[in-house]
Amino acid sequence: MPPRNxxxxxxARAIVKRPKTGQQICKDCFFHVFETEVHNTITEAxxxxxxxxxxxxxxxxxxxxxxxYVMKALNDRYQYGLELFLLSIDEGITGYxxxxxxxxxxxxxxxxxxxxxxxYDELYGWTMDAIVSQVGKKNNCTFCGVFRRxxxxxxxxxxxxxxxxxxxxxxxxAETVLMNIMRGDIARLGRCTSICTQGEDTIKRSKPFKYAxxxxxxxxxYFKKLDYFSTECIYSPxxxxxxxxxxxxxxxxxxPSAIIDIIHxxxxxxxxxxxKATQKIQQTCKRCGYMSSNELCKACSLLEGLExxxxxxxxxxxxxxxxxxxxxxxxxxRTIPYFQRPGALPPxxxxx
Amino acid sequence: xSCENPTTDxxxxxxxxxxxxxxxxxxxCKENVGNIVVRHAVYCRACFVPLMTFRFRRSLEPFVNxxxxxxxxxxxxxxxxxxxxxxxxxxxSVLLNLIHRCYVSPDPALLNQDGGKDHPSKDPVWxxxxxxxxxxxxxxxxxxxxxxxxxxxxxxLNGVEFIPLRIQDAFDISWWxxxxxxxxxxxxxxxxxxxxxxALQAYLGSLPTSTALATTVxxxxxxxxxxxxxxxxxxxxxxxxxxxxxxxxxxxSISQGGGFHVKEEAQExxxxxxxxxxxxxxxxxxxxxxxxxxxxKECAVxxxxxxxxxxGREQWExxxxxxxxxxxTKDFIRGLEKDYPSTVSAIVRTCAKLAPKGETSxxxxxxxxxxxxxxxxxxxxxxxxxxxxxxxxxxxxSVASADALAPYLCYVCHTTLTSRGTRALPxxxxxxxxxxxxxxxxxxxSRVTQLHSAAAAQDSFLDVETDEPVVVSRRxxxxxxxxxALNGFILED
Numbered sequence: 059m060p061p062r063n064x065x066x067x068x069x070a071r072a073i074v075k076r077p078k079t080g081q082q083i084c085k086d087c088f089f090h091v092f093e094t095e096v097h098n099t100i101t102e103a104x105x106x107x108x109x110x111x112x113x114x115x116x117x118x119x120x121x122x123x124x125x126x127y128v129m130k131a132l133n134d135r136y137q138y139g140l141e142l143f144l145l146s147i148d149e150g151i152t153g154y155x156x157x158x159x160x161x162x163x164x165x166x167x168x169x170x171x172x173x174x175x176x177x178y179d180e181l182y183g184w185t186m187d188a189i190v191s192q193v194g195k196k197n198n199c200t201f202c203g204v205f206r207r208x209x210x211x212x213x214x215x216x217x218x219x220x221x222x223x224x225x226x227x228x229x230x231x232a233e234t235v236l237m238n239i240m241r242g243d244i245a246r247l248g249r250c251t252s253i254c255t256q257g258e259d260t261i262k263r264s265k266p267f268k269y270a271x272x273x274x275x276x277x278x279x280y281f282k283k284l285d286y287f288s289t290e291c292i293y294s295p296x297x298x299x300x301x302x303x304x305x306x307x308x309x310x311x312x313x314p315s316a317i318i319d320i321i322h323x324x325x326x327x328x329x330x331x332x333x334k335a336t337q338k339i340q341q342t343c344k345r346c347g348y349m350s351s352n353e354l355c356k357a358c359s360l361l362e363g364l365e366x367x368x369x370x371x372x373x374x375x376x377x378x379x380x381x382x383x384x385x386x387x388x389x390x391x392r393t394i395p396y397f398q399r400p401g402a403l404p405p406x407x408x409x410x
Numbered sequence: 411x412s413c414e415n416p417t418t419d420x421x422x423x424x425x426x427x428x429x430x431x432x433x434x435x436x437x438x439c440k441e442n443v444g445n446i447v448v449r450h451a452v453y454c455r456a457c458f459v460p461l462m463t464f465r466f467r468r469s470l471e472p473f474v475n476x477x478x479x480x481x482x483x484x485x486x487x488x489x490x491x492x493x494x495x496x497x498x499x500x501x502x503s504v505l506l507n508l509i510h511r512c513y514v515s516p517d518p519a520l521l522n523q524d525g526g527k528d529h530p531s532k533d534p535v536w537x538x539x540x541x542x543x544x545x546x547x548x549x550x551x552x553x554x555x556x557x558x559x560x561x562x563x564x565x566x567l568n569g570v571e572f573i574p575l576r577i578q579d580a581f582d583i584s585w586w587x588x589x590x591x592x593x594x595x596x597x598x599x600x601x602x603x604x605x606x607x608x609a610l611q612a613y614l615g616s617l618p619t620s621t622a623l624a625t626t627v628x629x630x631x632x633x634x635x636x637x638x639x640x641x642x643x644x645x646x647x648x649x650x651x652x653x654x655x656x657x658x659x660x661x662x663s664i665s666q667g668g669g670f671h672v673k674e675e676a677q678e679x680x681x682x683x684x685x686x687x688x689x690x691x692x693x694x695x696x697x698x699x700x701x702x703x704x705x706x707k708e709c710a711v712x713x714x715x716x717x718x719x720x721x722g723r724e725q726w727e728x729x730x731x732x733x734x735x736x737x738x739t740k741d742f743i744r745g746l747e748k749d750y751p752s753t754v755s756a757i758v759r760t761c762a763k764l765a766p767k768g769e770t771s772x773x774x775x776x777x778x779x780x781x782x783x784x785x786x787x788x789x790x791x792x793x794x795x796x797x798x799x800x801x802x803x804x805x806x807x808s809v810a811s812a813d814a815l816a817p818y819l820c821y822v823c824h825t826t827l828t829s830r831g832t833r834a835l836p837x838x839x840x841x842x843x844x845x846x847x848x849x850x851x852x853x854x855x856s857r858v859t860q861l862h863s864a865a866a867a868q869d870s871f872l873d874v875e876t877d878e879p880v881v882v883s884r885r886x887x888x889x890x891x892x893x894x895a896l897n898g899f900i901l902e903d
Binding site (some may be wrong): 067078079081235240241242302308309312315316318322325326327330333 | 619620621635660661663664665666667668669670672732733734735738739742746753756757759760761763764765766767768782788791792793794795825829830831832853864
């Protein structure tokens, strides 16, 4: 078959078939459409304003590496006027996070952005290795997910930034839509397709790669020769997400537009008003000051369970009752430092 | 972005749970040994029958009267007849059995005997009950025509009338003329020169994916049933969608971008002529799925104990094609249901808490469901397909252009027609030439005619939500033309 010309510029030879559209296009056009679509996502949602201090959640993986590169490129090209930072969370997973943090440190040099690394150990007094040794592989993603979310907010507060951007891509969002429907998590379903989430007392958090296919992110990193770390987490995955992911990959293989179609579906419905009225009101955790829908936030509940030797206390009813029967928490229980909103703290020292 | 890797770790999949939680004794009577496990609860046969009947009636009766009146049973007074959409499959066989035993020829084994047999509550609810079957064998090569088998089955039941249709009726002008009391205009597309069967096959042959084929056959079947229900004066169209099938259709629809139609997947109020409906000139058809609380497993047990003759229905699969999204979803949900029966009801209950978001731009010309506004702009923004700026114009594109229908389609139908798979489909119908634009279903042609008329006339106003061609033309009519228009009303000198 003779080489085909690019479906967009009709000049250069096509070298990729875009997973998102099925079009055969050249390398330059691929870079251009990829970046322009991310720019469209940012401008359509009016994510930033000039002068914003923005932290890029950097794990060292493909998504956050490409995100850091693209954010820097777009910030320069379209003069967003953003002050960009890298913010990395060290979960304390030996052999997994150690290597990926090295990648983040290299990114810091390459992109010339200040970097802040915050560890679970520093914040909660527990590493994921220690948590897994107590809870086992089952349910450990619950701890990691809850702790990471709060750690990012706290890291951002230390950097005194207004906004965190994360590398969640279209596949992640489609997967989350399916997962939330299957497990009946109506509250998360209602907000999982929002490009930007912000509670009353939290830092803005957004996903500029919301419409970017995972395959295209990999393709972009490959053609740009970006340096990233590509090993999966060594601990057991969230079982339910695993189901949704396998199913989504099957759907994508049958019709690649399925990913974007699921996101469109997620944006085309909302929770009925009468159901919204029954949702819990957001409040502040009485122990650490972080946003919460109960008296204690999820991170404090999980931490208390770990500290008192009942790690499932915030996960299963039986363990919760067991913990309650043992009485309240002691005075000297290790807790998470009180959460301070950005602006309330002087900017912390960052890795030079 | 997520760190999980289900493919390398067997723990990625949820561990298998016990089929029943506590004991083998029936949870309801607490005496008999259970015969069936329904979502971890055990029931004996004697308790299962009233349970199943109760769930069926709870999903149907509150919606029989024009104004839904909640779960209490008041006198059931529907505004019209009843049409049962029958496929020959398990769900519709159980539905037909239940409708017949509860409302057509009341079975004392199922119904409360309070008040004696002459009590008004024993009167038939619907004056006429139609069973409509749409034969799809001409759309799926190698499948069997089951019309006669189904005719024999239905004719064995007293008090119901059989209406056989073929899926190519969707492209048949004579069917459209029969079904459309207002005799809406019809565009002379290729359908009028081809046989309906060729038009159907040309249409299916032009679709890009196996997902599109199955979705289209499902959509054509549903719309044919809706028009038939309307034409027979039915106020209700009931379908045999079980809880499991509903979960499959919800997830499948969401996977195809049908989030805006989540409500319609469960229940909808449909009317063919929106303006006439708004003016109270026509009644709507309420589409209900009375088995939406009953899983496929329960249907199978009911069919077995009631000794039902389930004819079965063909799989919507085409030779040489890979499974589409519908089939993949079905396999996935069936797999989940086997080990985690609660997931299926969780899907349905979750979707029941959702409402469409955003504005409606009218009704989709193909599937007759609401079309969300701004779909084309959204698609253009999310995925750049050309460096040229999209033309922004308030005037609709010419119906002759390839994109003519795009602004009048919902997201699902537009995606069905345009979204490609990784590989092209094999040629499905060898006898069909592919040289020209395939015809569209008759109800779509009718709307296209309105567009044609409106686009052709100067100073015209177009509204796709009207029932008649809305052409407000200001040209002067000739005497002879006026005379012809009034033909039959002017007496000869």
